[in-house]
Amino acid sequence: MANLTSPMPGKVMAIKVAVGDKVEVEDELIILEALKMETPIYAEDAGTVAAIKVKEGEAVKVGDVLVVIE
Amino acid sequence: MPDIGKSLSDAEIRRTEENLALIKEQERIIADAAERVRQAGRPAEAIHKRGQMTAHDRLEYLVDPGTWCPLHTLYNPADNEEGCTGVINGLGKIEGKWAVIIAFDNKVMAGAWIAGQPENILRVTDLAKRLNIPLVWLTNCSGVKLMEQERLYAGRRGSGACFFRHAELNQLGIPVLNAIYGTNPAGGGYQGISPTILLAHKDANIAVGGAGIVGGMHPKGHFDLEGALKLISATKSFKAKDPGRVETHFDQTAYFREVHDTETGVLDGIKRYMQALPAYDPVFFRVAEPAEPKFSTEELNRLLPANQKRPYDICQVLARITDNSEFMEYRSDYGPEVVTGIAKLEGLPVGIIANIQGIFPDYPEYAQGAYQGAGGKHYRQGLIKQNEFVVLCGRDNLPIIWLQDTTGIDVGDLAEEAELLALGQSLIYSIEQTDLSMMCVVLRKGSAAAHYIMGGPQANNNNAFTLGTPLTEIYVMHGETAAAAAYARRLVKEHESGRDLQPILDKMNQMMVDYHEKSRPLYCAQRGFVDEVISLPDLRKYCSAFVGASYQNPRSITPVHQMLLPRVIKG
Numbered sequence: 001m002a003n004l005t006s007p008m009p010g011k012v013m014a015i016k017v018a019v020g021d022k023v024e025v026e027d028e029l030i031i032l033e034a035l036k037m038e039t040p041i042y043a044e045d046a047g048t049v050a051a052i053k054v055k056e057g058e059a060v061k062v063g064d065v066l067v068v069i070e
Numbered sequence: 071m072p073d074i075g076k077s078l079s080d081a082e083i084r085r086t087e088e089n090l091a092l093i094k095e096q097e098r099i100i101a102d103a104a105e106r107v108r109q110a111g112r113p114a115e116a117i118h119k120r121g122q123m124t125a126h127d128r129l130e131y132l133v134d135p136g137t138w139c140p141l142h143t144l145y146n147p148a149d150n151e152e153g154c155t156g157v158i159n160g161l162g163k164i165e166g167k168w169a170v171i172i173a174f175d176n177k178v179m180a181g182a183w184i185a186g187q188p189e190n191i192l193r194v195t196d197l198a199k200r201l202n203i204p205l206v207w208l209t210n211c212s213g214v215k216l217m218e219q220e221r222l223y224a225g226r227r228g229s230g231a232c233f234f235r236h237a238e239l240n241q242l243g244i245p246v247l248n249a250i251y252g253t254n255p256a257g258g259g260y261q262g263i264s265p266t267i268l269l270a271h272k273d274a275n276i277a278v279g280g281a282g283i284v285g286g287m288h289p290k291g292h293f294d295l296e297g298a299l300k301l302i303s304a305t306k307s308f309k310a311k312d313p314g315r316v317e318t319h320f321d322q323t324a325y326f327r328e329v330h331d332t333e334t335g336v337l338d339g340i341k342r343y344m345q346a347l348p349a350y351d352p353v354f355f356r357v358a359e360p361a362e363p364k365f366s367t368e369e370l371n372r373l374l375p376a377n378q379k380r381p382y383d384i385c386q387v388l389a390r391i392t393d394n395s396e397f398m399e400y401r402s403d404y405g406p407e408v409v410t411g412i413a414k415l416e417g418l419p420v421g422i423i424a425n426i427q428g429i430f431p432d433y434p435e436y437a438q439g440a441y442q443g444a445g446g447k448h449y450r451q452g453l454i455k456q457n458e459f460v461v462l463c464g465r466d467n468l469p470i471i472w473l474q475d476t477t478g479i480d481v482g483d484l485a486e487e488a489e490l491l492a493l494g495q496s497l498i499y500s501i502e503q504t505d506l507s508m509m510c511v512v513l514r515k516g517s518a519a520a521h522y523i524m525g526g527p528q529a530n531n532n533n534a535f536t537l538g539t540p541l542t543e544i545y546v547m548h549g550e551t552a553a554a555a556a557y558a559r560r561l562v563k564e565h566e567s568g569r570d571l572q573p574i575l576d577k578m579n580q581m582m583v584d585y586h587e588k589s590r591p592l593y594c595a596q597r598g599f600v601d602e603v604i605s606l607p608d609l610r611k612y613c614s615a616f617v618g619a620s621y622q623n624p625r626s627i628t629p630v631h632q633m634l635l636p637r638v639i640k641g
Contacts, residue, residue, distance in 0.1 A: 008429045009442070026081030034429050035444035038379040042081070062431065 002045040006060045006065040023063035071396035075389020081621035092376035093250040096540030111178035125173040133162035144595035148186030155190040162626040164344040168619040170198040173208035180212035185221035195235035202623045210251040236264040255280030269339040270326040277314030293430035299468035355621045361394040370606035381427035405455035421463040424473035436488040448479040453493035464504030467628040470622040472510045472525035478518030497523045509616040510536040516544040549585025551577035
């Protein structure tokens, strides 16, 4: 199990995957919004999306878990 | 020099297919407009039928293959009916030496002076002066377009200013070579006589006045049918030849150095004169052998997002421009919002300054956590770093390439207390006191004062030329911000009075549409906000031309072993 955590404070603008989706390294999983910019968060591991820990519109801090990959 | 950049991953290639399509769409808009300009005036076949070459033909014959970097292709600042400025110009090599080259488009009203053209010509003479390289004219000029003389003949920056610029270039020791074709009366006469070396085609003429004016009529104060019939009769029987022909200006006054029977003969003459001009062999200033970037320049179309809200890694961009994808960064530990450093192009050292995208937590330090730093903006450290770097480049005689993608300088009380207003102007002062040649590329956004201070076109004495890309947008601020700023108070008043807000909302939405349309790459090129919109893969070609030209006839030299920047960077 691998936790994908947020590298920056921001707001979850879009979630590009659903639980059960197969993902490869560097796939775009989440888009965070901060300071009018959209920062994509990419998968660091390949696998299946086990859980999505955030909702669209939710504010996140550095280190908050976004997605769990198994 | 340290390496920068890395290959694109499979995932990046997959993800960026859509970006390729978006950029291609913008390139198509620019290409269509360029084609319309190319077709302006009479068809090329009509010129060929008369046994003549078009300006494009002449340029193709003259310029070393693969070196032509066109400028001002879409420039049309007066929005004239011809749809162009009637002069084709750019940087190119002739016999291995860089020159600024400009040709009257003889398809467009036989190369007449038309509205907007003087501004283009002045930019071109400015370019030759800034780079200190020869100016080469292909003259074929029928004089002022009489129907709209008030738009170009007079005024401080009217057509005649070009002749004073030629005199200035000569005085500065910069030669102006002239290949003369066709009939060149009045304005054309001075286009003919003002350069340094005049080479003419056998059918060419240059004169104070044309035959039509020399013909002379007795003015009545108005035109009526009787007068018209006299004019028609006189014109039909008119036999006088255009004055200032070869018999006069080669055989008698000797203004023409050479006369050639063929059009290409004149261009061969220009080539021989270019061979006679001084130019340092690049080996004199090279610090390494020229080398292509490690990565394909085509990948730039994947790296730079068309979605202006998406960040990217500027080092990946630099790695597809610089020799061998190398870069020597200055003060990487300071001012995280901009990157400054030395790179090589064609083996020649150049300074590069660029915005870094992304979010910078715990920065700027003077905000003390009140807000985060955003890429594309300028804060105190970045401004100080840019100032230092520019001053050191000035001392080391390193030309500078500015890569802009900037939304402005930080604002607010904290920013003012951090002296950002003065630091921005300080950067302007730093630039002005260098007497360096600089080139600016508006990679994506160029806005607010940041567009000015980052070596923008407003740096009239230093900026050689400014390029746009298919993703360029230039405006004082984003349209949405502008509409809010412009109408916020009105909204308050209307709302407090209980009136319908929709009319104001309509105005605000219209303003956003307006700002969008008037900041597109095509608009920027037509208005001259940039000197040319190029494709991203062509960036290296133009950067190489700029650097090569800068080192061809430098007015000031810093020996490599006495440069300060490389030692400051090494520590």
